Amino acid sequence: MPPHAPLLFVNARLVDPASGVETRGGLLVLDGRIADLGPALIAQAAPQGARIVDCAGDVLAPGLVDMQAFVGEPGAEHRETIATATAAAAAGGVTTIVAAPGTSPPVDDPAVVDFVLRRARDTGRVRVLPLAALTKGREGREISEFGLLREAGAIAFCDGKRSLRNAQTMRRALTYARDFDALVIHFPEDRDLVGEGVMNEGELAMRLGLAGVPREAEAIIVDRDLRLVQLTGARYHASIVANGLSLAALEEAKARGLSVTCGTTINHLTLNENDIGDYRTFLKLRPPLRHEDERRLLVEAVANGLIDVIVSDHDPQDVEMKRMPFAEAEAGAVGLETMLAAGLRLVHSGDVPLPTLLRAMSTRPAEILRLEQGRLAKGAPADLIRFDPDEPFVVDPAELHSRCKNTPFDTARLQGRVKSTFVAGQSVFERRSD
Template sequence: MRIPSTPSIAHQPLALVNGRLFDGETFSGAHGGVLILDGAILDLGPEIAPKNLPSHARVIDCGGDVIAPGLIDMRAFVGEPGAEHRETIATATAAAAAGGVTTILARPDTNPPVDEPAVVDFLLRRARDTGRVRLIPSAALTHGLRGEEIAEIGLLQQAGALAFSDGAESISNARVFRRVLSYARDFDALVIHYAEDRDLSAEGVMNEGEFASRLGLSGIPREAEAIMLDRDIRLVALTGARYHAALVTTTLSLEIIARAKAAGLPVTCAVSINHLTLNESDIGDYRTFLKLAPPLRHEDERRALVKALASGLIDIIVSDHNPQDVETKRLPFAEAENGAIGLETMLSAGLRLVNAGELSLQRLIGAMTLRPAEILGLPQGRLKIGAPADLIRFDPEEPYVVDPANLHSRCKNTPFDEARMEGRVKLTLVAGETAFEAE
């Protein structure tokens, strides 16, 4: 350890000691600590203990809690610009910090959409001025998210957009999407696409099947997702562009992703924490907070998604954070808006899978940290000397009950309302600075 010997507030080392180190690559519970200096990890391991630290170091005893990289969420709606009544960058990043999320990839389907460099610049400045965690803009693939005219991907990338998506919209025109992929390939840009055949999903409001019939609701077939995803993968093979499926929710989609990866195509995919931990039966008596897009699927599909995540076929977990206000959720199920908040509960919900023996803690953390960092080309998401000190401390066994009134998001449409959870985040650091600390 090489630590400046002269005490300085500006360069005071911070040490997290007496913890269990977990990441998605190297550490799976080793006892030790992390030493931080000037916003980066200076050293880590079992030798990071109070007896080995200089007197001027600030020391936090983690009491056996987990020390892990901060989570990276690749799908979240942050409200600004144009939907500040649903969420703002300030409230979204406060929720993220409380949930252990240190980097957010913001969706581009705002008002106006993120289809001009000026909007990218606005988001970066607002995040700098009001955000508690890192916020990275994703920009639109097409102007106005209309799926017709390709956006200026090169200029948007220069302005600071790290990925490109039309948010919750699918580009139905195959010719346009081929051109999008070809254009993105020339800039080595990541294309994130929400795969759904809108003609096939039509007026559906939940997963098609027996349960939808019993509730008297129109269904969305699994094929609506699979048909569009299969088309996308064929166009990726044609163009060679980097492609990320925003959300996969069915075994049909898993088969398509498996074939694409076996063929060596540059394809990755995500699953939302909701589809991993909930199923269509949880909708119960028309619970609109569980009306999502894509819809919650059958329990067999949920289990298949968990297995695919455990095997590495599914790359990452996202919150799919989508705040909706009371006026759009307190409606008959068919009329309510899609979406649920998730930044603050993503980790705790994921720990349900760990506690059930369906997933290892290391794999869960890797799917929320290292793998999204690799896909986005970020230096965060790992416990490694020289990496940014975006870190979290949490107790995976501490129980609590989700109280919407205590959540930091502006809207309270959580699918885990009054649910019993385990896994309380106690400390969130961004570049070594405290973004959240539990009281």
């Protein structure tokens, strides 16, 4: 098929999370963009030379936009590469990855931004947008050169999972970002209060003999940051919130009209502290998995829109860093390939409607990052996924495309498989029939 040949999807369940509208029909792609869609589009109406994809009733939706994923390059290719990360993303329906800045060297120089973009162009299957470090060296002291980094192609500014301890530094960063109309993404964690904690503080941690992390370690930083946002007028996104204390503060800040948004991870929405079981290190995460009551609050916040974004928090770790006692193992889990399927648990349970789930995984992150993606509309980029939300499967880590296999859903029974993924109308993944 020629690179820009017309592409017509027919017999599809069209789900547009931007409008919340679901219809049956077709969708036409011309020159990498959506040219038309609706019930009138059938195979007989295909333009000459078009490729026709019969979706057979499957969902056709915008590709997912993952606002937090570690892609490995530069410096951590033993954990992941842009080639393997984007292969995993395509298989999971993620068409845009926002790449974390915690590489070696960190993304605090325009040359590193350029490197990531060039590697993504040469070896990636999906779009890769680099985050630049909020502070030089991600050390929390000196603010990065926002102007030069934005000019090089950085989409936003974040120190990864390093929270800024110093309130004055955070105020300066927010003020600087406001002057550039840049987005600050911050991981809220009081590292001093976390201390040696490795899981949720509570009865289970005591029974397992593990040091706990109180909810306040997150909430204190959220409270501080929101006050600084009110002081500076900057755009702010809390990358991961995982408890009701943070949600209450964010709800109040939004009610006051502050330019704040927040995200949570698919792990915190679908798992809780009990899943750690007998010290399963693939379930060691930052922030830690919380109590079931907290998980329910997070799910409710996604359903009502208080939580804007769901991320994979894709953080590959090699076997040596996970095959250790729980307290000593590295935190993190892979998630690009299972984010959608795990999220569909919330749909099947009746807790979150499908358009709402997809809105948090595509439309809202695109809006926050000011991207064109995340909607089924004429003129929008044809970044699309076709999936059967009901197809069951068992997660086999050996079949995952990521270089590391540390999935918290090892052997889990999930429903919902991506059948094909398209970026700008070009196929980047096709699932082979079993």
